[in-house]
Amino acid sequence: MPSDNPVLSPSRERWLLLTLAGIQFTHILDFMIMMPLGPRFTQLFAISDAQFGLLVSAYTLSAGVSGLLAGTYVDRFGRKRLLLVLYGLFGLATLACGVAPGYALLMVARILAGAFGGVLSALSQTIVADVVPFERRGRAMGIVMTSFSVSTVAGVPLGLLLAQYGGWHLPFFAIAALVALLALQAARTLPTLTAHLQAARGRTALGGITQVLADHNHRWAFLFSALLMFTGFTVIPYITIYMQTNAGVRADQVPLLYLCGGLVTLFTARLFGRLTDRWGKVFTYRRLALACTLPLLAITLVRGVPLWAVIAVSTLMFTFLSGRMIPGMAIVASAAQAPLRGTFMTLNTSVQSAAMGLASFVGGLLISRDAQGLVQHYWMAALVGIGASLLSMVVVGKLQLYGAAPSAPSSEPQAAAAAQSGQGAPSARGSD
Numbered sequence: 001m002p003s004d005n006p007v008l009s010p011s012r013e014r015w016l017l018l019t020l021a022g023i024q025f026t027h028i029l030d031f032m033i034m035m036p037l038g039p040r041f042t043q044l045f046a047i048s049d050a051q052f053g054l055l056v057s058a059y060t061l062s063a064g065v066s067g068l069l070a071g072t073y074v075d076r077f078g079r080k081r082l083l084l085v086l087y088g089l090f091g092l093a094t095l096a097c098g099v100a101p102g103y104a105l106l107m108v109a110r111i112l113a114g115a116f117g118g119v120l121s122a123l124s125q126t127i128v129a130d131v132v133p134f135e136r137r138g139r140a141m142g143i144v145m146t147s148f149s150v151s152t153v154a155g156v157p158l159g160l161l162l163a164q165y166g167g168w169h170l171p172f173f174a175i176a177a178l179v180a181l182l183a184l185q186a187a188r189t190l191p192t193l194t195a196h197l198q199a200a201r202g203r204t205a206l207g208g209i210t211q212v213l214a215d216h217n218h219r220w221a222f223l224f225s226a227l228l229m230f231t232g233f234t235v236i237p238y239i240t241i242y243m244q245t246n247a248g249v250r251a252d253q254v255p256l257l258y259l260c261g262g263l264v265t266l267f268t269a270r271l272f273g274r275l276t277d278r279w280g281k282v283f284t285y286r287r288l289a290l291a292c293t294l295p296l297l298a299i300t301l302v303r304g305v306p307l308w309a310v311i312a313v314s315t316l317m318f319t320f321l322s323g324r325m326i327p328g329m330a331i332v333a334s335a336a337q338a339p340l341r342g343t344f345m346t347l348n349t350s351v352q353s354a355a356m357g358l359a360s361f362v363g364g365l366l367i368s369r370d371a372q373g374l375v376q377h378y379w380m381a382a383l384v385g386i387g388a389s390l391l392s393m394v395v396v397g398k399l400q401l402y403g404a405a406p407s408a409p410s411s412e413p414q415a416a417a418a419a420q421s422g423q424g425a426p427s428a429r430g431s432d
Contacts, residue, residue, distance in 0.1 A: 012189070016131065017143045019189045020124045022182045023087060024147035026175055027117040029155040030094055031059050033171050034110075040168050045103040055107060057357070062111045063118025064353030070119045070346035071209045079130065079193035079342070083123050084186060090116035091179035098172030118353065122345040129333035129341055130193055134403030138281055141330045142273020146266060148322060208343040212336075218344055220398045221335035225348050226355040227392035228328045231289075232321045233359035234385040235296060235378075238367060239314070242375045246303050247310055260311050261318030268319050269326060276327040281334070281401065285327035286393045292320035293386045300378040328392075334401040359385070 034041075034056050042052050074082065093112035100106035124144065132140040159171035212218050243249040243257065276284045295317035302313050336344035363381040370376050 012191075013132065013140075015189045016191075017128070017140055019182065019185050020127060021144045021147045021150075022178075023083075023120060023124055023186065024144055025151050025155065026094075026179050026182065027090070027120050028147055029151045029159065030090075030097075030113055030117060030172075030175050032151055032155070033159045033175075034059070037163060037168055037171075040163070041103075041106075044168070045106075047103055051103070055103075055110060058107060058110045059114035059117070060353050060356060062114030063121075064350045064357075066115035066118050067122060067346045067349030067351075067353065070122070070349075071212070071343045072206060074119070074123065074126075074342040074346045075208050075340065079123065079127050080186075080190040083120065083127070083190065084183060086116050086120055086123065087179065087183050087186065090120060091176050091183065094172050094179065095176040098169045098176065118349050119346055122349040123342070125329060125333050126342050126345045127190070127193065129336070129345075130338070131191070134334060134401070136277055137330045137334065137403075138276025138284070138327055139270075139273040141333075142269045142271075142276070142326050145273075145322070145326055145329070146269045148265070148269075148325075150262075150266065208340060209347065212340050212344050212347060215337065215340075217335055217400050218337075218340075220395060221332055221344075222348065222351045224328075224335075224392055224395045224399060225332050226351050227388045227395060228325065228332075229352045229355040230359040231292070231385045231389040231392065232296070233356045234363035234366075234381040234388075235300060236321075237360045238363060238375070238378065238381070239299065242300065242378055243310070245373055246375050246378075248304070249307065249310060253307060256307075257311060257314045258318075261315045264315050264319050265322045268323055272323040272326045276330060281327045281331050282396055282399075285324055285331060285396060288320055288324035288327065289389045289393050292317065292324055293389055295320060296385055296389075297379060297382045300382040324389075331396060331399060331401060334403055335399045337402065359388075 041047065041055065047055075090113060093109055093116055096109035097106060097113060100109050125141075128140050128144060129137065159174070162170040162174055239257075240254055243254055244251060249257070272284070272288065279287075295313055298313045299317045302310055332348060333341070333345065362384060366380045366384065367378050368376045
C-alpha cells in the first residue's frame with residue numbers, strides 16, 4: 001500500500017467501512033429489487049418474460065462494459081472524488097428508473113444505473129484495500145459485504161412493501177433518497193486518497209489496462225475471480241423455478257428461503273471475516289470453497305421433504321457461497337499492485353459480470369423440463385459449479401498477495417525487490 005495513504009483511527013475506519021457497506025447496499029438493492037417486481041412490469045408494460053429478463057440482465061451487462069471503460073480513467077482521479085461523482089450519477093439514474101413512463105425509458109435508466117453501480121462496487125473494494133492494512137482486510141471485507149445480507153433480509157421485503165402500498169415507483173424513489181444521505185456521509189467520512197495518482201502520471205488512457213493485463217499475477221487473479229463467481233451462478237438463477245416445480249415449495253414460501261439465508265449470513269459474514277484474518281485468506285477460502293460444494297449439490301436434489309429441511313439446505317448453501325466471497329475478494333484485492341489497483345478492480349468487475357452471465361447460460365443449457373414441467377438435470381449444473389470451486393482452490397495457490405509477510409525463504413528476494421519498488425511485500429505463492 002502506498003505510504004502516503006492516510007492511517008485512520010479505529011473509529012474513523014469503522015465509519016468508513018459502514019459507509020462503504022451502505023453504498024454497496026444501495027447498489028445491490030437497486031439490482032435485486034427488479035426481480036420480485038417482474039409480474040408487475042410484465043403486466044403493466046405488456047412485455048414478455050424474455051423482455052423482462054433483458055431488463056434485469058441489462059444492469060449486469062452494462063456494469064461489465066462500464067468496468068472495461070472505467071479501466072481507462074479510474075486511477076487518474078482521487079478515490080473520494082471519483083466515488084462521490086459516480087455515486088451521485090447512480091442516484092440520478094435510480095431516480096430516473098422511478099419516473100420512467102414506459103419500458104424503453106426504464107431500460108435506458110437501468111443501463112445507466114448498472115454503468116455507474118458496477119464501477120461503484122469495484123471502487124469501494126479498492127478503497128478498502130487502499131486504507132485497511134493487509135492483516136485486517138478480511139474483517140473489513142466482512143463488514144462491507146454484510147450489505148448483501150442486509151439487502152436480502154431487509155431491503156427487498158421493505159422494497160416490496162413500498163411497492164405494494166405506493167406503487168412500483170416508490171422503491172426507486174426510496175433508494176435514491178438513501179443515496180443522497182449516504183453521499184453526504186461519504187463526503188464527510190472518506191479520506192482523500194490520491195497516493196496512486198503519482199504512478200498514473202505520464203500513463204496513457206490505455207496504458208493502465210495494458211500494465212494490468214501484462215502482469216502475470218493479475219491474470220491469475222482474474223481467472224480466480226471468474227471461478228469465484230461462476231461457482232454459484234450455474235445454480236442460483238434457477239433456484240426459485242426448481243423449488244416451486246420440483247420441491248413443492250409454494251410461491252408465498254419462497255421468500256422464507258432468502259430471508260433465512262440472509263439472516264444467517266448477516267451474522268456469519270463478520271465471523272468469516274475474523275477467521276480470514278486469523279487463519280489466513282487462502283486457508284480460509286479453501287475451507288469455505290470446499291464446504292459450499294455439498295449444499296450446492298443438495299439444493300438441486302432436495303425433493304419430497306418438509307419445508308424446514310429445504311430451508312436448512314438453502315441456508316447452508318447461501319451461508320457458504322457468500323462466506324467464501326469474503327476471503328475471496330480480500331485475496332483478489334490483495335493480488336493487485338497498489339498503483340494499479342483501481343484499474344485492476346474495475347476490470348475485475350467486467351470479468352465477474354462475464355463469468356456470472358456465462359455461468360447462467362451454461363446452467364440454462366444443462367437443465368430441461370419433462371412432460372410434467374419438472375426441472376431435469378439440475379444436479380448437472382451444480383456439478384459444473386462444484387468443478388469451478390475445486391479449480392479455484394488450485395488457482396488461488398498461484399497468487400501472490402501484496403502486503404503479506406513472506407512465509408518462505410524463497411520469497412524473501414522477491415519481497416525485498418517489491419519493497420524497494422514501493423509495492424509492499426508479496427507473500428509466497430498460495431499462502432498469506
